[in-house]
Amino acid sequence: MYFDRKNLTDDELIALYKQLLLPRLIEEKMLVLLRQGKISKWFSGIGQEAIAVGCTAALQADEWIMPLHRNLGVFTTRNMPLQKLFKQWQGSKDGYSKGRERSFHFGSSEHFICGMISHLGPQLALADGVALAYKLKHEKKVSLAFTGEGGTSEGDFHEALNVAAVWDLPVIFIIENNGYGLSTPTHEQYRCANLVDRAKGYGMEGVQIDGNNILTVYDTIKGIREYCIREQKPYLVECMTFRMRGHEEASGTKYVPQELFEYWGQKDPVNNYELFLQQQHILSDSSVSHIHQEIKQTIDEELKSAFESAVIIADTLTELSDVYAPKKTFIAAQGEAKERHEKDAPGTQEKRFIDAISEGLYQSMEQHENLVLMGQDIAEYGGAFKITEGFVKTFGKERVRNTPICESAIIGAGLGLALEKCKSVVEMQFADFVSVGFNQIVNNLAKMHYRWGQQADIVIRMPAGAGVGAGPFHSQSNEAWFMHVPGLKIVYPATPADAKGLLIAAINDPNPVLFFEHKALYRSISGTVPIEYYETEIGKARIVKKGNDLTIITYGSGVHWAEAYAGNNSALSVYILDLRTLLPLDFDAIRESVAATGKVLILHEDTLTGGIGGEISAWISEHCFEMLDAPVVRCASLDTPVPFNIELEKNFLAKARLSDAVKKLMKY
Structure with missing residues (x-):
């Protein structure tokens, strides 16, 4: 040699x-x-x-x-x-x-x-x-x-x-x-x-x-x-x-x-x-x-x-607390000493769901000079849904980056940015496509802090859901895929105000957050949204409506289905709980909603088998059994792929069975 x-x-x-x-x-x-x-x-x-x-x-x-x-x-x-x-x-x-x-x-x-x-x-x-x-x-x-x-x-x-x-x-x-x-x-x-x-x-x-x-x-x-x-x-x-x-x-x-x-x-x-x-x-x-x-x-x-090191004595609280990186108080670029939450933000404006998300992204880009957006066609084109349209002119192509079609590498690149204390938001063009980046999410992002104390400061935007006639590969509600993975946070807003506030909170959170956005809500739902930069707390459910006869626990599109049902059936006093965050779940709010009526219906767009309704139902049965006046009822979409034809899609969705599910519960 x-x-x-x-x-x-x-x-x-x-x-x-x-x-x-x-x-x-x-x-x-x-x-x-x-x-x-x-x-x-x-x-x-x-x-x-x-x-x-x-x-x-x-x-x-x-x-x-x-x-x-x-x-x-x-x-x-x-x-x-x-x-x-x-x-x-x-x-x-x-x-x-x-x-x-x-x-x-x-x-x-x-x-x-x-x-x-x-x-x-x-x-x-x-x-x-x-x-x-x-x-x-x-x-x-x-x-x-x-x-x-x-x-x-x-x-x-x-x-x-x-x-x-x-x-x-x-x-x-x-x-x-x-x-x-x-x-x-x-x-x-x-x-x-x-x-x-x-x-x-x-x-x-x-x-x-x-x-x-x-x-x-x-x-x-x-x-x-x-x-x-x-x-x-x-x-x-x-x-x-x-x-x-x-x-x-x-x-x-x-x-x-x-x-x-x-x-x-x-x-x-x-x-x-x-x-x-x-x-x-x-x-x-x-x-x-x-x-x-x-x-x-x-x-x-x-x-x-x-060899003189002490023998490990397992401590459950320590193990659980190390799954997530602790969130530090965010200090804004302008020198504000604390976070501004929705209730503190003065001034509101009527906005569509899609515009609220865009505004939350835009204001976050202003707040964090180290924030990078990555996704297919998100730069000059503005993304498949035009949420980032115009961002390139303000923030440049270095921070608003078109990506090759390689979801795994881009999610991994987001984690690499986190190693150097940068933030990133990765857009899945459709939530369905996240399957080709699944390994990075469940084995790299989710376990990073628990394994060696490194935060994974990354948000993955997930345009999800049916109701727009997009067929089996562009319409799935796949949030349940990730519910079983400790270390992830899963957010699923139903209103424009929550969409903006939760997105900002997700970007400020040092943990990996999957941010689900229902495509059918983008341009169909409007509401008042605070104009300024604010957070909506992750992990806290929202009481949409209080009632005495039955409780509907839901999220995403299900919130609007529940509200529509309650509005059309005024003889029933319906308690509606919008989970907003799916991981971690707000169990205190769930318990309170069960205690209010004693009859619970869990509604979600995802398919029935393996959906998160099963987990919530099991928790209620285990922890709130004495409060129940009837078995927990689940209302979900059919256990089939999402069909393309509009009539077939309507039949697929849980909304088609909501009335029957309520009647079943109330007859018990």
């Missing part, structure tokens, strides 16, 4: 050696502890250390890295305290994830390392978002993301590289091509000659290098970093290497031909670099031995302290 030291001093060469050796010696110790049952899982990077160490050493300490399972060298080169790393791997409360994550699935904002998820591809888009933040702030920085050759088969790889190229983002994408995705060899993963050849297809530069040569990796990444900053463009690097152990220790290596181990064993990154330093008389045998002993002693000392 040829090493080109270029202009590196002896001290710099030795520093790289120590950084390269440290993860190797830690791993050797971890494998012993694994056999002793003192840690439960280990993903070995033995043989691949030069990539993680070289890439990290070539970056500035405050540039974000998105690592994978085998990138221990990223953590050690960023000088993360070994004692805390050991505690992390033991599942200690004093680790980086409070015992909630395993092995390398954790991050540290202090060290600018993002916690990975097991799905491999999604973290690439986070690097896009971080790089976009650098670009918007005019900072001369890059982000760097790792993936394996197997990960390049995922759609997220394509989406992330495409967005980075289209938006000219300073991102370095690293492919660690170690020959196998668990047991699947490369020839079963792709047919191109080299993965780096894909770079041209995305309109970016790329290079293939020897990933086992620490000086090659370090020098290449340093040069690429300068290129990305100077040219404001991404770069793809394929690092050729080999995994000397199993995907994880339990999987073994029986599927790998022995000759591969012999070939790559001769290319060991640590042994070869050590030999080079000795041949160049930069290190002697005794100095090598001393460095080994010094590092091993440090490891043993840090391990001893780590």
Whole structure:
């Protein structure tokens, strides 16, 4: 193996050696502890250390890295305290994830390392978002993301590289091509000659290098970093290497031909670099031995302290409280000391539902200079529903960004922006299309704060619902898909005033918020809306109307159906509760509404089976049983896809069965 030291001093060469050796010696110790049952899982990077160490050493300490399972060298080169790393791997409360994550699935904002998820591809888009933040702030920085050759088969790889190229983002994408995705060899993963050849297809530069040569990796990444900053463009690097152990220790290596181990064993990154330093008389045998002993002693000392960590005592309140990031008091750009809520906002104006949403977005853009809007056709065209029409003229295309059709990458980019303390609102052209970004939402956004304390400050706007004859792929009410996911907040306003106030509150909230907007309400519903900037509190239901005979608990379009029914049946005294927020639910308001009448009907546009009506009904039965004078009745849409024909659609919707449902309840 040829090493080109270029202009590196002896001290710099030795520093790289120590950084390269440290993860190797830690791993050797971890494998012993694994056999002793003192840690439960280990993903070995033995043989691949030069990539993680070289890439990290070539970056500035405050540039974000998105690592994978085998990138221990990223953590050690960023000088993360070994004692805390050991505690992390033991599942200690004093680790980086409070015992909630395993092995390398954790991050540290202090060290600018993002916690990975097991799905491999999604973290690439986070690097896009971080790089976009650098670009918007005019900072001369890059982000760097790792993936394996197997990960390049995922759609997220394509989406992330495409967005980075289209938006000219300073991102370095690293492919660690170690020959196998668990047991699947490369020839079963792709047919191109080299993965780096894909770079041209995305309109970016790329290079293939020897990933086992620490000086090659370090020098290449340093040069690429300068290129990305100077040219404001991404770069793809394929690092050729080999995994000397199993995907994880339990999987073994029986599927790998022995000759591969012999070939790559001769290319060991640590042994070869050590030999080079000795041949160049930069290190002697005794100095090598001393460095080994010094590092091993440090490891043993840090391990001893780590093993003294207290045993975790589970505390339910702590676990629940850490699901969401705490909301701090918002301080407006003009220096206002507190939030302005709807009741405090002077002056109102009659507005359509759609215009209230647009105004809430516009005023939020004025309040937050770090807020970015992203979505398909939202710039000059103004979006499919024209909600952002004219925004480009005021805020520019940097902050009002048309996106390629790649929902997963754009949601991931929003999360990357959050890492750099920027806010984002992502528009799904239709709520139905969020399915192709589902993984980012339920596995990345929702779990981020609970896993390693990082807030995911992003709002996803979801134009949803039927009633406009749009058919099965543009009419779904899919809020229930996300109700089962801790860490998300789900908002579904029914009035223009709530649409504006809740959207502003969602943007100010540090947690991921899915903001559902019913398309049929856009231009059909009007109401008085405060002119100024204000919030409507998330998590609080609204009493639309008080009554004594029966309670209708609903949200979205159901609110208007309930109001219309009550207006046409004045002999009944109907209590109507508009939930407004679906996650978290306002259980106090639900209990109060049940107590008011003793008869409850839950109304929603979503289909019956698996809809949130089932969850609310179960809660009422469990917690309010003594208050009930009849079983809880659910009224929902048919358990079919949403039909296109208007007559079929009318029959599909819950509104068609509301009268019968009320009669059933009142006869009990």
